[in-house]
Amino acid sequence: MTGQHPGHVHCRGNGNENGFALDPEMTTLPRLFKNAGYATGAFGKWGLGITSETGAPNPLTHGFDHYTGWKSQMIAHTYYPTSFVRDGVEVPLEAGTFVHDLIMADAFKFVQESVEAETPFFCYIPTAVPHAAMHAPKELHEKWRKVYPQFDDKIGKYGAGSEPCPPVQNPIAGFAAMMENFDNQVGELLDLLVELGVDDNTIVLFSSDNGAHHEGGHDPKFWDSNGSLRGIKRDLYEGGIRTPFLVRWPGKIAAGSESAHLSAFWDVLPTMAELIGQQVPEQNDGISIVPTLLGQGQQKQHKYIYHEFIRGNAKPYSSRSLHQGDWKAVQVAKTNKLGGGFHSIELYNLKEDLGETKNLAKQYPEIVDQMERYMDEAHTPLK
Secondary structure, eight states: OOOOOOSSSSSSSSGGGGGGGTTTSSOOOOHHHHHHTTTEEEEEEEOSOOTTTTSSOOOTTTTTTTTESSSSGGGGGGGSSSEEEEEETEEOOOOTTHHHHHHHHHHHHHHHHHHHOOEEEEOOOOOTTSSSSOOOOOOHHHHHHHOOGTTTTTEOOOOOBEEEOOEEESSHHHHHHHHHHHHHHHHHHHHHHTTOOOOOOOEEEESSSSOOOTTTTTOOOTTTTTTTOOOOTTTEEEHHHHOOOOEOOOOTTTTTOOOOOOOGGHHHHHHHHHHTTTOTTTTTTOOOOHHHHHHHSOOOOSSOOEEEEEEEEEEEEOOEEEEEEEEEEEBBBSSSTTTTOOOOEEEETTOOOOTTOOOHHHHHOOHHHHHHHHHHHOOOOOO
């Protein structure tokens, strides 16, 4: 939303949700689109404040015209909440309503109404699939239970505060069903763009916010979710932070083309700013990847990609990492408690060891020292 990297942004882990409210002085991604005359809508999970509180730091106060989704981040662990929020108003739900499909329906409606009004649009879909509880439409879940009956004795459980979060029989089947359902909906969205005649003038971006998780009964080892990559969600090894980034723009981006350009989420804001002719906000840390996308011009490179993550009370960070060229440095806290200290910096050559299995820190102390200086440079203490 701000174009800042994890050493600068205010939200570096889970905690008090309203405490993660976006700075009203910053120009957010949706605000850029609003300034350029776009209709803006967000549909899904918003972890930056309670979405139903009038005047609170919700999506509607930061540039979105519409928002449909969960009331809070905690509630977004279940797909059967007692209510959802639509444009700042909390709406009760009948028991057993699969809220994800309702949210996606509102996203489709927003796209259709924007096109019919001949208004350019920014449709942001921070889907919670596949997050925490392995809930899926019943018909698809039953279909996949027949494929994986050997897991019928496995029960997946998760919590969502005071909200109902039913256990899932055979969460392996649940995961497969969730993904098939969402995959179908991505197809529906692409078909809708064709039907509305805007397919060749709409850029579609798709990615994940982190690596695989093991919550709610999900088994990333069974699915081989990370392949050779080490770690999962909340780790700063490649398995926790390296994710695919797919971009589709017929006639502009060559189909099937690939790039090894090192990029990150904070590059999205300056990329969109360039595409829609808006000034990049002052707080931005990202770099536009328009040259890479269009295969035109010189692509500017990052000095490095830095991550840090706060878990529990282990400030200033529970772990931090820095990727520069072929080298990757990782440092993790000894404990989740404040003042617990940190393990020594690990060093990996990703070109030769993408799975981060060989710690080369002792062989290359000078590189470790340089990476440590860069990590200290990238970190701004939280207030």
